[in-house]
Amino acid sequence: MLHPKAISKIENKIKGTLINCYIENNWPQYDSFAVHLKSLSDEVIKHKKEWIDHLDIYLIFYDMVYEAIKEKVDAGDKLNGNIWDILGERKSNSLTEDIKDYIISIPRSYNIYIPLINNLEDQPENIELSKEISLIIFKDESQIPGGYSTGLFRFNKLQPNTIYFRQYLTGYIGKRLESICLKRVIGNFKVLLHQAIFLKLFKPISPMVGALTMAAFRNHYHIRKISVISEDLTNESYKLVETELPFDFSKFLNNIYFNFENDYLKKAKEKGKFEIAIASILKKVVQLIECEADETKRVKSAIEWCFNSYIVENQTMAFLQICIGLEALLGDDISISPLVETLADRCSYLVSPDIKGRKSLKDQFKKIYKIRSKLIHGNVLELNSEQMNNLYFGREILEYAITKEINHLNLGK
Numbered sequence: 001m002l003h004p005k006a007i008s009k010i011e012n013k014i015k016g017t018l019i020n021c022y023i024e025n026n027w028p029q030y031d032s033f034a035v036h037l038k039s040l041s042d043e044v045i046k047h048k049k050e051w052i053d054h055l056d057i058y059l060i061f062y063d064m065v066y067e068a069i070k071e072k073v074d075a076g077d078k079l080n081g082n083i084w085d086i087l088g089e090r091k092s093n094s095l096t097e098d099i100k101d102y103i104i105s106i107p108r109s110y111n112i113y114i115p116l117i118n119n120l121e122d123q124p125e126n127i128e129l130s131k132e133i134s135l136i137i138f139k140d141e142s143q144i145p146g147g148y149s150t151g152l153f154r155f156n157k158l159q160p161n162t163i164y165f166r167q168y169l170t171g172y173i174g175k176r177l178e179s180i181c182l183k184r185v186i187g188n189f190k191v192l193l194h195q196a197i198f199l200k201l202f203k204p205i206s207p208m209v210g211a212l213t214m215a216a217f218r219n220h221y222h223i224r225k226i227s228v229i230s231e232d233l234t235n236e237s238y239k240l241v242e243t244e245l246p247f248d249f250s251k252f253l254n255n256i257y258f259n260f261e262n263d264y265l266k267k268a269k270e271k272g273k274f275e276i277a278i279a280s281i282l283k284k285v286v287q288l289i290e291c292e293a294d295e296t297k298r299v300k301s302a303i304e305w306c307f308n309s310y311i312v313e314n315q316t317m318a319f320l321q322i323c324i325g326l327e328a329l330l331g332d333d334i335s336i337s338p339l340v341e342t343l344a345d346r347c348s349y350l351v352s353p354d355i356k357g358r359k360s361l362k363d364q365f366k367k368i369y370k371i372r373s374k375l376i377h378g379n380v381l382e383l384n385s386e387q388m389n390n391l392y393f394g395r396e397i398l399e400y401a402i403t404k405e406i407n408h409l410n411l412g413k
Contacts, residue, residue, distance in 0.1 A: 002047055002104060011100045013040035014061075018096060021065060021083045026073055028065050028083070037061060044103055051107050051171035051181055059174055061099060068095050107170040108234040111145070112185045114245075115226050115253065116193070117163040117202075122258050124163075124275045129286045133188070135278070136166045145231050146240050157229045157240045165189050173230040175243050182228065182243065188289045191300050193256070194307040195285040198399060201278065203259035204252065204310075226250040252311040287411040299405050302329035306398050315391060322394040323368065329401055368394045 002010075017040050022032035041057040065083060072086060073079060084092045116135070117123075127135040138160045141148040145158060158164070167188060171181035196202045225244055232239040245253070260266045268277030288296060305325030309318040368390050 006043075006047060007100070007104060009043055010040065010103060011096065013043055014099050014103075015093075015096045016040075017061065018065070018092060019082065019084050023069060023079050023081060023083050023086060025078045025080065026069055028062055028069075048103075048106050048172075053180060055176065056172060056174050056179055057103070059176070060102060064095065064099050064102070105234060106172045108172060108232060109170050110168070110173050110181075110233060111231040112167045112169065112173065112182070113158060113164040113229040113231070114186070114189050115159075115162050116165050117256055117258070122260075122269070122274075123161065124278060127275050127279050129279060129282055130290060132168045133192075133286055133289065134166045136164045137162065138164075157227070157242050165192065173232070173241060175241055177228075177243055177245070182230070186228065186245075187300065187304055190307045191289055191303045192282065192285055194303050194310075195288075196282060197256075197259075198403075199281050199285075200259050200262040201265065201281045202256050203261070205255050205257055223247065223251050224254050226253050248311045248313055284406065284411050288406060288409070291409070291411060293409075296409060298328055299402060299409070302326070302398065302402055302405075306395065306402065309391075309395060315388065319371065319391045319394070322391060322398055325398050326394065326401075329398065329405060 013036065017033045017036040020033045020036050022029045037058060038054075040061070041054045044052065044057055045054065068087060068091070069079065069083070079086055083095075087095065113136070123137055123139075124135070126137060129135065138144045138158060141160050144160065148158075148160065167185050169181060169185065171184075173179065173182050176182065177186070193202070197204060226249070227242045227244045230241040230243070232241070244250075258265065260269070265274075265277050265281075268274055288300065302325045305321045305328060309321040309325070312318050312321065371390055
């Protein structure tokens, strides 16, 4: 709970921002209130920087002001002037109170949903992987938060017969992929998805697309757009916010399926133990996600970079992401040794059990970093066919090193 003096400061700064907020053609003009909003934001961030940043404060203020103007405007009207004068004393004070109450309510409670598999076959029942992380399927439309309409003009953010990754958290979720809490959830989702593929629970299947045909050109636009759906549980009524994922990420998620080449998974499904098998495969992954120890942060960061290298279409960028992943996993903040030599040593000793293997691995590692250096310094703009092999080899090394490090963490013990 905030101290009453802090609450009073925030309220005064909101009022000062509103008094200076000028409306032109129904739109708040940023320049008119920027200085006052910065002061408000600085005060809020002192108390809530774990969950919210300056741009979030701006968007909260802007959206609530805009909604207040919308209620005031009749069709076709264009309002100009200070919002305090436009709304009047009573409504302006009420708006001040509403903005203050909303900011004070942070951290708020949310369920965050990310679509994982949209395959009508082979769907499990709901699986609670931990207190905060679940795999959820809405098989009955009445279960969908906010309701479900089958009308012509439906705007349903959550769909039936889709497997969702769901995470509960407290914090603040806005409409930005870059917001602190949403980045955290998406990062956790990437860790789970990467490890689920690596452990052969899921399998990405690339669609067959013909080259340089009109059909292939059109296929780009037929990719199902995928969004993160945030359910604000703090309100009595459901409030769902939709934040669209980047195209490359959506494209990748459109083609994720259960991997029934995995005999363990296949046999479990035949025996009616599908959910048990899924939970078993993901048990250590969820423990990794929820572990806040310093040594797990590097592992999770490396996994995210590795996952990003799969979904990005530019292979040069994928190569650089692999290098960053290796540095995240094997580097440190205080090393004074030359970067490449240090990373090569650590990687070779982590991955290889013998002297010959370590020497070979160090040599290959240094080749990767020679290519990285050329890319970074602009001597090379893209990978050639031979250098592409270094991308695949680097990713293989990174994934193997990640596995070794996860085993060393002794999660759950």
